Amino acid sequence: MATLREIGAELGLSVATVSRALNGFPEVNEATRERVRQAADRLGYRPNRIAQRLVTGRSGMVGMVVKIKPDMSADQTFFEILTGLTAALSEREIDLVLAVDQGADPLQPYEKLLERGILDGFILNAPVRNDPRVDFLQARGIPFVLHGQDRADPHYATYGIDNAGVSTQSVNLLAQLGHRRIALLNGDLANAHAHDRRTGFLSAMAAQALEADLLREGATFESHGYTQALDLLAGPRPPTAFICTTTIVALGAMRAVQDRGLSIPHDISVMAHDDALPFTRAITFDPALTVTRVPMRDACTPLANMLVDHLNGTPADRLQVKLDADLIVRASTGPAPRGEI
Amino acid sequence: MATLREIGAELGLSVATVSRALNGFPEVNEATRERVRQAADRLGYRPNRIAQRLVTGRSGMVGMVVKIKPDMSADQTFFEILTGLTAALSEREIDLVLAVDQGADPLQPYEKLLERGILDGFILNAPVRNDPRVDFLQARGIPFVLHGQDRADPHYATYGIDNAGVSTQSVNLLAQLGHRRIALLNGDLANAHAHDRRTGFLSAMAAQALEADLLREGATFESHGYTQALDLLAGPRPPTAFICTTTIVALGAMRAVQDRGLSIPHDISVMAHDDALPFTRAITFDPALTVTRVPMRDACTPLANMLVDHLNGTPADRLQVKLDADLIVRASTGPAPRGEI
DNA sequence: GTCCAAATTCAAAACGTTTAGATCTTACTC
DNA sequence: GAGTAAGATCTAAACGTTTTGAATTTGGAC
Numbered sequence: 001m002a003t004l005r006e007i008g009a010e011l012g013l014s015v016a017t018v019s020r021a022l023n024g025f026p027e028v029n030e031a032t033r034e035r036v037r038q039a040a041d042r043l044g045y046r047p048n049r050i051a052q053r054l055v056t057g058r059s060g061m062v063g064m065v066v067k068i069k070p071d072m073s074a075d076q077t078f079f080e081i082l083t084g085l086t087a088a089l090s091e092r093e094i095d096l097v098l099a100v101d102q103g104a105d106p107l108q109p110y111e112k113l114l115e116r117g118i119l120d121g122f123i124l125n126a127p128v129r130n131d132p133r134v135d136f137l138q139a140r141g142i143p144f145v146l147h148g149q150d151r152a153d154p155h156y157a158t159y160g161i162d163n164a165g166v167s168t169q170s171v172n173l174l175a176q177l178g179h180r181r182i183a184l185l186n187g188d189l190a191n192a193h194a195h196d197r198r199t200g201f202l203s204a205m206a207a208q209a210l211e212a213d214l215l216r217e218g219a220t221f222e223s224h225g226y227t228q229a230l231d232l233l234a235g236p237r238p239p240t241a242f243i244c245t246t247t248i249v250a251l252g253a254m255r256a257v258q259d260r261g262l263s264i265p266h267d268i269s270v271m272a273h274d275d276a277l278p279f280t281r282a283i284t285f286d287p288a289l290t291v292t293r294v295p296m297r298d299a300c301t302p303l304a305n306m307l308v309d310h311l312n313g314t315p316a317d318r319l320q321v322k323l324d325a326d327l328i329v330r331a332s333t334g335p336a337p338r339g340e341i
Numbered sequence: 342m343a344t345l346r347e348i349g350a351e352l353g354l355s356v357a358t359v360s361r362a363l364n365g366f367p368e369v370n371e372a373t374r375e376r377v378r379q380a381a382d383r384l385g386y387r388p389n390r391i392a393q394r395l396v397t398g399r400s401g402m403v404g405m406v407v408k409i410k411p412d413m414s415a416d417q418t419f420f421e422i423l424t425g426l427t428a429a430l431s432e433r434e435i436d437l438v439l440a441v442d443q444g445a446d447p448l449q450p451y452e453k454l455l456e457r458g459i460l461d462g463f464i465l466n467a468p469v470r471n472d473p474r475v476d477f478l479q480a481r482g483i484p485f486v487l488h489g490q491d492r493a494d495p496h497y498a499t500y501g502i503d504n505a506g507v508s509t510q511s512v513n514l515l516a517q518l519g520h521r522r523i524a525l526l527n528g529d530l531a532n533a534h535a536h537d538r539r540t541g542f543l544s545a546m547a548a549q550a551l552e553a554d555l556l557r558e559g560a561t562f563e564s565h566g567y568t569q570a571l572d573l574l575a576g577p578r579p580p581t582a583f584i585c586t587t588t589i590v591a592l593g594a595m596r597a598v599q600d601r602g603l604s605i606p607h608d609i610s611v612m613a614h615d616d617a618l619p620f621t622r623a624i625t626f627d628p629a630l631t632v633t634r635v636p637m638r639d640a641c642t643p644l645a646n647m648l649v650d651h652l653n654g655t656p657a658d659r660l661q662v663k664l665d666a667d668l669i670v671r672a673s674t675g676p677a678p679r680g681e682i
Numbered sequence: 683g684t685c686c687a688a689a690t691t692c693a694a695a696a697c698g699t700t701t702a703g704a705t706c707t708t709a710c711t712c
Numbered sequence: 713g714a715g716t717a718a719g720a721t722c723t724a725a726a727c728g729t730t731t732t733g734a735a736t737t738t739g740g741a742c
Contacts, residue, residue: 001458003728014692019730029690046456050394051728054697059391060457061438068424079420083409087441090450095457097402098437100428109431115387116401116436117342344698355722360700370720392698395727 002043010039022047053118060094062121062307063113067101077296080277081125081147084300092308094120107136114142120311123147123303127192145307145319147299150192157310157319159303163193164200166273166292166325170243171204173290173327174269178336183214183232183239185225185249197245197273214239225252233260233268240336244272247280250289254332265334273325287331294325343384351380363388394459401435403648404454404463408442418637421618422466422488425641433649435461448477455483461652464488464644468533486648488640490663491533498651498660500644504534505541507614507633507666511584512545514631514668515610519677524555524573524580526566526590538586538614555580566593574601574609581677585613588621591630595673606675614666628672635666 004015004022011018013036021028021036022045039045053059064085066078086096097119099109110133113119121143124133127150134156137144145157167184174182184201187194194217205212214235216228225244232239233256242257244250250272257268264270264287274282276295282288306319345356345363352359354377362369362377363386380386394400405426407419427437438460440450451474454460462484465474468491475497478485486498508525515523525542528535535558546553555576557569566585573580574597583598585591591613598609605611605628615623617636623629647660 005728015729016693016731017691019728020691023730027690032690046458048395048728049457049459050391050400051697052730053391054389054395054699054728055730057697061459066424066427082439083407083441086407086439087443090440090453095454095459096439098423098427098439099431100424102428112431113436116390117387118390118402118436346698356699357701357723358721360698361721364700368720373720389698392727393700395698395729396700398727 002045063097063119065109080296088300088304157316159321161294161323163196167197167200168204174241175208179241181239182241185244186217187245220246222252225249229253229256241269269333290330290333292325343386404460406440406450421637429642429645498657500662502635502664504537508541509545515582516549520582522580523582526585527558528586561587563593566590570594570597582610610674631671631674633666
């Protein structure tokens with residue numbers, strides 16, 4: 001590995017000039033800059049990140065923490081973000097350091113990574129409500145970008161989707177189709193997005209003058225969708241439509257509907273929010289699933305850009321994006337059945 | 342963050358002595374060492390990795406590359422290793438840096454990570470035969486540990502399982518049960534492990550004086566297991582037993598057997614190799630699946646240890662582990678049906 | 683030719699650590 | 713009490729970069 005000193009020796013220049021030439025400082029002669037550039041190319045010079053970091057305090061590395069579940073597996077959505085983000089950051093010459101949250105204390109892996117003193121910032125994902133990681137990093141002045149939003153009025157960089165709006169869009173579509181008994185199969189309310197979906201659902205139902213009594217929450221397993229849907233269908237005033245928090249849950253709900261001998265969308269409409277993860281494609285469902293859709297992967301590049309901007313000094317309050325979901329109507333939703341009230 | 346200098350100033354010692362005291366050098370007075378330790382504790386001293394690296398050439402960081410498939414998803418087994426390894430390395434005060442292989446050139450992400458000059462070594466996984474990454478890293482003298490084995494006589498650190506032995510164990514079990522028509526549903530032969538399974542299968546069949554004509558290879562999807570098994574069962578001299586390269590493939594094979602109206606294990610025996618990934622548990626199959634078993638996750642701690650040893654100078658030829666798989670006989674294998682030849 | 687400002691370039695310090703080699707203490711031997 | 717060895721600590725250099733402030737060169741104006 002060539003160093004600045006070697007390039008300097010080659011050209012009879014000081015390290016200082018070589019450094020400035022390569023970093024685009026205005027006070028260096030253009031002819032010199034070109035000579036330096038060529039020598040650097042020829043010698044295969046790569047700046048030593050370690051040395052840069054020691055003097056600038058910037059390392060070009062950011063951290064991310066995988067949260068693993070008790071069964072030692074991690075969330076599919078995490079990996080979706082992880083791979084996309086690594087690629088996006090790599091284009092910006094930033095490396096991603098990984099840590100694992102074994103479950104005990106959500107802050108511990110962040111503390112541990114910070115102790116090393118080698119990170120410029122963090123990407124946070126899957127926030128819970130009023131996420132303690134946000135407070136922790138803000139208190140220490142560590143830059144970060146949150147994928148999602150954990151509180152009403154954030155004072156940090158955040159990139160997420162309008163989860164309340166997801167519910168509103170879904171409710172409005174179904175209400176337009178004449179449905180009055182609409183159920184929400186939500187995720188665990190500890191997660192910020194589930195909370196927002198619930199809030200959005202309640203206000204959208206109220207706006208349509210509908211009773212919002214068919215609300216369930218819990219894990220996002222197929223089996224959970226199945227049992228909750230089955231339970232609701234067996235109730236005294238069953239739903240005619242299901243809004244599911246993920247396509248996996250919708251899979252379970254659809255199975256429940258079919259087990260009851262009902263047809264989709266003739267008797268029951270089913271829709272879901274779709275993160276467009278690789279393994280379950282809503283369009284291949286039978287019938288093809290109506291969804292509100294925001295591909296997870298689409299978040300990677302903007303997230304990387306926001307973090308880079310943030311590291312370069314853009315203040316957090318100018319780095320707040322809240323996307324609307326696309327509404328994609330397919331065959332799993334239809335007019336409410338007649339005779340039902 | 343306290344520095345050595347601050348501790349030195351506090352105690353009236355030079356940085357050199359403080360450094361030596363904390364690093365356990367023998368020439369420092371025990372009383373002094375204790376004073377230094379306490380001061381370090383009190384001031385919350387953490388060695389600055391960056392500075393350490395600059396002078397020692399070691400960073401305490403290792404790299405790993407995710408290979409993502411054309412559909413932008415990554416292998417489940419990779420993540421299993423990744424999370425386990427990150428945790429295991431973290432206990433050894435080593436951080437893991439991630440990169441993504443977008444598919445074009447398998448060496449490019451390694452080159453890119455190396456250019457940064459911030460890595461001590463690599464963990465390689467999922468080797469293909471005569472893996473070019475091995476040659477690349479060896480040529481550059483970069484330490485690495487390979488999870489698996491890519492060539493017959495490796496001169497590098499490697500931790501893997503005896504894949505030929507997996508086939509031998511499987512064939513021998515089935516032969517003992519009287520099966521003579523044994524099929525192998527193998528993975529893609531580009532992968533080193535599939536090649537070894539094939540080799541082991543051929544020699545084990547030969548040793549049992551059985552004809553090894555029922556060999557299929559390809560992707561490890563459920564659908565692939567299904568179509569291949571269906572095709573073999575429709576042949577002129579169908580198998581009475583299937584050895585599947587993964588439990589997912591076995592799932593497909595079992596579906597094919599049932600679709601043909603045959604029963605497991607009465608008509609057909611099915612077994613598989615089981616990496617014990619979180620999502621498919623062989624014991625919950627119906628009937629419970631006989632497997633050769635080596636949990637992926639068990640490799641994480643040994644891999645981390647081997648890499649650390651290797652970085653500390655243990656020569657590669659003393660770091661070679663080849664595990665035998667456990668044979669777990671469950672309900673999906675039974676005696677060969679009478680009357681078949 | 684002299685002077686001044688602008689344009690370049692340089693030398694040196696700094697970041698926090700490790701480590702080679704020098705120096706200072708102490709205790710022991712004769 | 714001199715000499716020596718061992719024990720403890722120190723000074724200084726090194727790693728490769730950035731950056732401050734000083735030094736040099738250049739070109740014009742007079």
